[in-house]
Amino acid sequence: MKNKIVVFDLDGTLLDSQNQIIGGDHTLKYLDLLQSMGCTLAICTGRLDHDILKVQQKYQLSIKHRISQNGAVVIKENYLCSELLNKSDAFKIYEQIKKYPVRIEMNTVSNRYWTSERDPEFPKELYDSHIIKQDFEEIILCQPVVLFLIVGQTSILEDIAHMINHNYKNTQAILTSASSLEILSCQASKGLALKNNFQNDYIYAIGDSPSDFAMIEYSDCFYNVGQFENPRQAIVKPSILEALIDIYEKERTI
Known part of the structure; x- marks a missing residue:
């Protein structure tokens, strides 16, 4: 059975404009539930890696894979890989x-x-x-x-x-x-980061903006929780909370 990855953006997806969790404790509850069911959490953001660490620390999240700067920097445990400008x-x-x-x-x-x-x-x-x-x-x-x-x-x-x-x-x-x-x-994008790091995994991806839509091609199930025009392959949900609930229901019935 494939390992299940739940990967999500920060700004506009997990965090609002005040850096608060969208959906609050309910969102954190479902992240915990998915982890307890064996899913691995990953963050894929335009921010620098240090903000992923701060989110992980503040909300006691176990983030195994950290993708920052829109896919240019990837950290998996103690391994760092980066696509740099020439x-x-x-x-x-x-x-x-x-x-x-x-x-x-x-x-x-x-x-x-x-x-x-x-x-x-x-x-x-x-x-x-x-x-x-x-x-x-x-x-x-x-x-x-x-x-x-x-x-x-x-x-x-x-x-x-x-x-x-x-x-x-x-x-x-x-x-x-x-x-x-x-x-x-040119080798940096959120989509290519998924392709290069989760080739053998089943990927649930959640995002809200066009930079997140690059993940669609390389995810098995993509949730659009933003206001941008919806790509054809995406599942529309009001927020990350509803997306996580849907993933939880899917995983619970497997």
């Missing part, structure tokens, strides 16, 4: 995007680098790992760079995305919202 490409991209009127942030495996403090309206992380640097060149040289996060007007971000996707064959630029763009390795 250093040469990262230098060139950094020089090009600096010419645009946008905010540039850069992530390594364990830290966020900013040139200035974030707007207070930005979503708050559970663990603050940011470091202020006026220039990122030395970091690119000496650190494992995972991605650039660009914040700005949609039209400018679309121009940057076109430039990156047209000129860098190993790098992808993805609009993650109307005001944000991520530049990362």
